[in-house]
Amino acid sequence: MNPDARLLRNPLVALAPTDEGYLAYDTTGDRIHRLNAAAALIVELSDGTRTADALIADIAPMVAGEEARAGCARWIAGAIEDNLLKTLAPGASGPAAPAGEYFSSLALRLRSRGHVLAAFVCQHHAAAQLADDAEHWATLGDLAHIIGRREDARDAYEEYLTLAPGDAEVEHILVSLRGEAPPPRAPDDCIVQLYARFAEFYERNMRQDLEYRGPELLTEALQRVLRPTGALDVLELGCGTGLAAGLLRTFARRLVGIDLSPDMAERATATGLYDTVEIAEITEWLMRSRARDFDLIAACDTLIYFGDLRQVLMPAVKRLRDGGTLAFTVERGEGEPFTLTDSGRYVHGEPHIADAAGDAGLRVLSIDRTVLRYEYGEAVEGLVVVSRRT
Template sequence: MPHAATARSTGDFHADRRYEYARAAFEEGDFEAAADLARQVLELVPDFAPAQAMLGRAAAELGSAEEAVNALHRALALEPEDALGVRLDLARLGALAPEDAITDGYVRALFDDYAPKFDRHLTRSLAYRGPALIADALRRACSRRLREYRFGASLDLGCGTGLMAQELAGCCASIEGVDLSPRMLEKAQKTKLYDALHEGELVAFLDGRRTGEADLVVAADVFVYMAALDAVFRAAHRVLGREGLFAFTVQAHEGDGYVLGPDARYAHGESYLWALADDAGFDVVIFERVSTREDRGVPVPGFLVVMQR
């Protein structure tokens, strides 16, 4: 399960050393040592949230569910924005509803930490191709709808470092991006492909846009960090003008609704997406099974969707 980096100082040299030993023990699978060292840190600095989180995770691995949940709740109380991602652990332990597992604070911290190595890791280690698949699907959707493969005002949700804008370069009259992570936005700025970049949550961003102003809304592998998608479907439909396109990828699961997977990402069901499209007033142009990335060399199942307003 991915977590944002937690290498922070307690302000106590001895506690810092013990915490680093705890991290190393956890990474090596020595959960008893990790838990013991985390307890030692907390004796010195009781309000150090990363050590509470470490204790909770180690206790969970050791099967001590009550101690795990208590420590994780203490970590969350100390840092409610949850940059440490302990809500994911609580959900895995059944102590929190799956739809409440991922917060904006967690995603921001995760991708701020990820930003320096993001592109290389995605394209080389994970064989990531979400933006390329979306661009190809948009070409085919335009052909089916007898329209030119060119777009007016375009909005890139969860734009990250700008991989989607690179795929759409030269095809949009304008393109603006939104992302929670300021460090990702710094990298996107360097592409010089965006007319504007915005730091914030994507539904709030869409809610602040004018009705009917956009010709294209894209979201490449962004909805894996969102449970319910009804609000974003409604917002995208409102922002799009007549015959505007909404294109996105999601991870797939074979049931209804959505589930939080062991990879700490949400997967959405086919029937759920079709129902949302119908409720929001979209016409589905393309709905295909794809894989946008690999996990340990195995393709992760997903859906590629293009809808028209």
């Protein structure tokens, strides 16, 4: 290396800070480097004004001893080879830095190819450059969330909400990321917003991408205690687009669906499999009438939006005829009775299900542990519960 050459951070390298230093993604070489604190400092100081010797002299107070300084010189030589740093001949100017949009569109492409960590680093870089654009912070929050960088996700979502207040979904996710006390259930405006966005591709995403099997698993469990004679009055809580309707129909002479999301309910109606689909909040709808007018109440993947299950089981039991059946799936958690997770959904422990069912006047007939679906490649463990009004 020319000793007079000045060091410049390669402007095509995206950086995201970590507790130890930096994650650096070389966009041309498609490679991620993990930089420790000293390496991160070298990269930061490589602004085109210093030679390698000058830079090492500047960081001398941090890098004690000849051996450590020689280590820095070796690291700089390696970083030049790896394309993290560029050398500028005296008088020369460096390559122009690409605009933030370059990194954000690259982040999008990387994410679609499943390279989420690299996408996160690029998006971090983009959001820092386009700091007034709320959407870049929201995207950064999502990526940080996927790779489990909770503090980065929290910071990015907070930045997003400062610029674009009122996003009910993000506000709900922040409850868990901030460690705040969870609400009794996911707020109604959060559910409506989430499923307005999701409804169009819900079935494809759940079935093809996430291998969701809630309706089938619930029906298999129900078939152990009920014959599909088509003679029952059946209520489905949170019917969504109607994925369970065909299966529940085998038990039903009358099938009623309830869902808070107009976008999901519209699709359920379009299946033609329900006698009625109502747009309503579950607990409010259950308490509207004192009639015991159902033999079976089912909820697939809906009680994941409720904390204490008593708030649904108690009013639901009041709508069941004597000996009526209540069956549902939840995501399985351990330890606490129930927990709001970073996904914005609640997980429930088996003891809580037994307690809540008992308090509601239900006898649990079966609790099956199972895999409900997959999320980011990981199995989502669930519980399939069948209970009967005592």
